[in-house]
Amino acid sequence: MSRIGRTSFLAFLAAVLSGLTPHLPAQGRPVTPADQAAGQGWWAHVKALADDSMQGRLTGSDGYLRAAKYVVSQFDAAGLQPAGVTGYYQPVRFDVTRVLADKSSVALLVDGRKEPLVLGHDAILSARGIQPKSITAPLVFIGYGLHLPEAKYDDFDSPEMAFSSLKGKIVVYINGGPGDLPAALKSFARTSPLEKALTDAGAVGSIAIPTPKSMDFPWDRIAANASQPGMRLAVDPKDAAVAARHPALADMHRTMFSATFNPAEADKLFAGTGHAFAELVALADAQKPLPRFELNKRLTASVTTENSGVESPNLVAKLEGSDPSLKNEYVLLSAHLDHLGMGAPANGKTIFAGAMDDASGVASVLEIAKSFSQSRERPKRSMLFVIFTGEEKGLLGSRYFAGRPTVPETGIVADFNLDMFMPIFPLKKLHAQGLVESTLAVDARAVGGEHNIEIAGDPEPDRNSFIRTDQYSFVQAGVPALAMKFGWTANSPEYKAWRQWLAQRYHSVEDNLSQPVDTAAAAQFNSFLGDLARRVANQAGRPHYLESSFFHRFEQ
Numbered sequence: 001m002s003r004i005g006r007t008s009f010l011a012f013l014a015a016v017l018s019g020l021t022p023h024l025p026a027q028g029r030p031v032t033p034a035d036q037a038a039g040q041g042w043w044a045h046v047k048a049l050a051d052d053s054m055q056g057r058l059t060g061s062d063g064y065l066r067a068a069k070y071v072v073s074q075f076d077a078a079g080l081q082p083a084g085v086t087g088y089y090q091p092v093r094f095d096v097t098r099v100l101a102d103k104s105s106v107a108l109l110v111d112g113r114k115e116p117l118v119l120g121h122d123a124i125l126s127a128r129g130i131q132p133k134s135i136t137a138p139l140v141f142i143g144y145g146l147h148l149p150e151a152k153y154d155d156f157d158s159p160e161m162a163f164s165s166l167k168g169k170i171v172v173y174i175n176g177g178p179g180d181l182p183a184a185l186k187s188f189a190r191t192s193p194l195e196k197a198l199t200d201a202g203a204v205g206s207i208a209i210p211t212p213k214s215m216d217f218p219w220d221r222i223a224a225n226a227s228q229p230g231m232r233l234a235v236d237p238k239d240a241a242v243a244a245r246h247p248a249l250a251d252m253h254r255t256m257f258s259a260t261f262n263p264a265e266a267d268k269l270f271a272g273t274g275h276a277f278a279e280l281v282a283l284a285d286a287q288k289p290l291p292r293f294e295l296n297k298r299l300t301a302s303v304t305t306e307n308s309g310v311e312s313p314n315l316v317a318k319l320e321g322s323d324p325s326l327k328n329e330y331v332l333l334s335a336h337l338d339h340l341g342m343g344a345p346a347n348g349k350t351i352f353a354g355a356m357d358d359a360s361g362v363a364s365v366l367e368i369a370k371s372f373s374q375s376r377e378r379p380k381r382s383m384l385f386v387i388f389t390g391e392e393k394g395l396l397g398s399r400y401f402a403g404r405p406t407v408p409e410t411g412i413v414a415d416f417n418l419d420m421f422m423p424i425f426p427l428k429k430l431h432a433q434g435l436v437e438s439t440l441a442v443d444a445r446a447v448g449g450e451h452n453i454e455i456a457g458d459p460e461p462d463r464n465s466f467i468r469t470d471q472y473s474f475v476q477a478g479v480p481a482l483a484m485k486f487g488w489t490a491n492s493p494e495y496k497a498w499r500q501w502l503a504q505r506y507h508s509v510e511d512n513l514s515q516p517v518d519t520a521a522a523a524q525f526n527s528f529l530g531d532l533a534r535r536v537a538n539q540a541g542r543p544h545y546l547e548s549s550f551f552h553r554f555e556q
């Protein structure tokens with residue numbers, strides 16, 4: 001513990017004497033020379049992986065494969081065992097789509113008039129799914145677009161707008177949800193339930209409108225990233241079997257119009273309806289119910305895409321456990337290797353180096369793997385170190401691995417995922433995704449206590465982080481999972497540093513090797529996470545979802 005001053009010591013004494021326990025916030029551990037040295041080891045991996053020669057590690061690119069070779073060489077050097085399909089590699093096949101915005105067009109049809117929209121400025125077309133070549137369909141606004149019959153909430157089937165009335169229509173919705181629904185559930189509804197509801201209702205497309213509060217960075221960057229190739233898992237003979245075991249992991253290969261609308265231009269959709277976008281945003285910001293109504297206009301679009309395919313591997317390494325029976329169970333540490341590749345010059349730079357996103361996480365997995373391997377005491381369960389491809393394309397590598405693991409599926413007991421864990425200030429607190437869902441919270445808090453780190457839940461659930469990192473693929477497969485980031489308190493300097501990082505560097509060419517990083521704090525985090533993984537690997541019982549968790553239903 002760090003030193004406390006004389007005044008606070010007296011206050012502490014007074015509190016003890018009066019029988020009260022003073023609340024001293026966790027202060028982290030003092031930085032030691034060992035932390036500093038370990039931090040340099042961690043940073044060396046980040047430097048290698050975010051080097052210009054890796055060209056931003058786009059899924060399937062030469063740069064990605066070079067980065068994969070680096071990871072494999074480190075796995076080898078740490079004395080781990082290959083646990084992929086071919087050595088450390090688990091090949092994954094992708095369909096690739098690039099939307100050619102200059103050969104595509106979108107317009108609104110209002111009272112027989114055609115109002116063209118500017119692609120990039122007004123809206124962007126998604127490259128993730130399969131877009132129709134041309135489409136003309138009426139637009140309807142369905143509030144938050146949440147389909148959660150299990151929670152007795154359904155924007156797709158309401159008194160104002162019945163499920164059956166959505167057939168042949170394009171649904172428009174805004175991000176967020178009512179305050180009485182748990183945050184993780186609202187995030188979940190943005191994934192498989194949305195796809196299923198659209199298909200079951202016979203809708204022909206969807207348009208999402210982010211609320212300004214839910215945007216990590218300005219529209220310009222969202223628009224710039226729209227020229228990125230989108231990817232899907234290629235159709236695979238095992239798909240049906242995976243879908244039968246894990247319905248939430250099923251990837252739908254169906255044609256559906258999909259776009260995102262610029263909130264600053266959203267009134268083009270709402271004009272003439274008696275509703276203004278600002279009024280709807282105010283309700284969404286207050287987590288209040290939204291109305292659902294016809295938009296009294298149609299959308300017409302012609303979409304030109306360029307389609308190809310690519311193969312890109314996940315990487316899997318194993319450290320065998322010491323217990324004759326528990327060694328058949330696995331605790332996973334995971335991170336993603338892919339990033340955004342290269343783009344048009346911005347500030348004179350073309351490479352999306354992805355130093356924090358997620359070279360930092362891969363570097364931590366490598367460092368923790370090395371420390372496990374060097375330790376005299378093997379954990380009872382086996383450790384699996386898994387590096388994913390295709391994360392930036394929609395958690396695809398992890399989704400593939402969770403549905404088709406290279407070790408017996410029932411043996412996977414937990415996943416700890418690292419995705420830009422943000423060591424940009426000292427480590428005192430961690431924000432964890434999935435903290436209220438499983439018994440892993442007990443373990444995280446116990447080990448956090450030993451390291452004097454406070455473990456807290458997600459303070460910004462509207463950012464949907466829960467479904468935006470690879471731990472979510474394991475949640476969908478019923479595996480207890482946590483993803484953690486350096487935490488802050490509201491309006492603190494740390495909070496400002498975090499928001500500034502999102503606004504200026506996240507998914508931009510500025511997430512490179514020239515940025516402030518607290519390497520000793522990163523090493524302290526690695527030490528914490530290693531201890532946490534070891535605790536779970538050594539425990540007699542497996543971690544499990546809580547009865548109170550919605551995601552309990554996915555546990556097998």
Ligand SMILES: [Zn+2]
Nearest residue numbers: 357358392507
């Ligand atoms: Zn990312």
